[in-house]
Amino acid sequence: MGLYDVMLTEKGFVQKEELTYPFEERGLQFGDGVYEVIRIYEGRYYLLKEHVERLYRSMAAIKIYPPFSEADLYDYLDQLLKKNGVVSDAKLYLQVTRGSAPRNHEFPLNTGANLYAYVKDFSRNTDLMRNGINTITLEDIRWEWCYIKSLNLLPNVIAKQEAKENDAQEAILHKNGLVTEGSSSNAYLVRNGKVYTHPATKRILGGCVRMKIEELCNRHQIPFIEEAFQVEDIAYADEVFMTSSTAEILPVLKVDTVTVGDGEPGRITRELQRLYEEDAGIRTEKSLFSKNES
Structure with a gap:
């Protein structure tokens, strides 16, 4: 399955080779984050609203407050498809974590959430x-x-x-x-x-x-x-x-x-x-x- 080159992060769009996070990333060390997998048919998201709303429910449940609104996220995800020229069947993986900070169980102060999303070709089985x-x-x-x-x-x-x-x-x-x-x-x-x-x-x-x-x-x-x-x-x-x-x-x-x-x-x-x-x-x-x- 082909991985498209452009990825979405909390800092904007980057090439996949440019995506890096500090080793003290709370998703990596604590599983302190949430995610969604969204189906794409012929370049179109399916059940996008349902997935985005569930993502926000999951974030609220574990007290992650993202620096982007639902409206922003819809726009980012639409741009992600366009920048990658997605026209085939595919899937999007989207993850939000509490961010990067020195390892400690308590929530870090003044640390922004980390976001990344990518698209891969994915045929129906x-x-x-x-x-x-x-x-x-x-x-x-x-x-x-x-x-x-x-x-x-x-x-x-x-x-x-x-x-x-x-x-x-x-x-x-x-x-x-x-x-x-x-x-x-x-x-x-x-x-x-x-x-x-x-x-x-x-x-x-x-x-x-x-x-x-x-x-x-x-x-x-x-x-x-x-x-x-x-x-x-x-x-x-x-x-x-x-x-x-x-x-x-x-x-x-x-x-x-x-x-x-x-x-x-x-x-x-x-x-x-x-x-x-x-x-x-x-x-x-x-x-x-x-x-x-x-």
């Missing part, structure tokens, strides 16, 4: 979207403030690695059997045409695609129920799927040794994929439902 994934279940050992999109991702990293080592693509996390979400996604169960998912409490990250799934369900008369389900309920599910900004909507075929439904992507999952593509403005030739997909 239509094979996984079409064919589905296998998952494992793991105890959710993360902290209690998962609604903050924090840089502290070690439990998520370990969970994702556990999935890989077990020939799976994602880990479904649970607290004493109650499913919260995935290591890098939100989790859903479909039963009798109804979509169930954990409520948007502090125990999960309220995904931007999750918000869109709720909107699409409500708009198209698909019951969307914010009610946590148990791991043991998966054996009786008609469908299970996961969502994230980079993965979009992934059908789950197997959870541990349990085959979900008939072992094929389900009707509701397929309909939501179709509605998602329509909402995102994905062209027919790139659609999961086109015979001419490129």
Whole structure:
């Protein structure tokens, strides 16, 4: 995946080779910061407003006060695409930390936040979207403030690695059997045409695609129920799927040794994929439902 040359920082736009920070950077040493990953389709941001608003909620939750407004950030991000000439499918990574200061647990005084953002080419993984994934279940050992999109991702990293080592693509996390979400996604169960998912409490990250799934369900008369389900309920599910900004909507075929439904992507999952593509403005030739997909 190609990394574009121009990056955004709190000091303005720089070439990627010019980006440096002091070694005493609080994001590096404490994980003292927040981030967002934003999908770009054919040079256009998707769900940008939702991501920016969540970024500001995350910053407020950990008391980072950025030197830029939401309006400024929208302008900077628009310029970033233009300066890089982005016209393809890509993703933006954006990070804000408390800044650079001598290492001390207390917040530093008179230290400005550090910002950086970059864009990379990122094609849709239509094979996984079409064919589905296998998952494992793991105890959710993360902290209690998962609604903050924090840089502290070690439990998520370990969970994702556990999935890989077990020939799976994602880990479904649970607290004493109650499913919260995935290591890098939100989790859903479909039963009798109804979509169930954990409520948007502090125990999960309220995904931007999750918000869109709720909107699409409500708009198209698909019951969307914010009610946590148990791991043991998966054996009786008609469908299970996961969502994230980079993965979009992934059908789950197997959870541990349990085959979900008939072992094929389900009707509701397929309909939501179709509605998602329509909402995102994905062209027919790139659609999961086109015979001419490129």
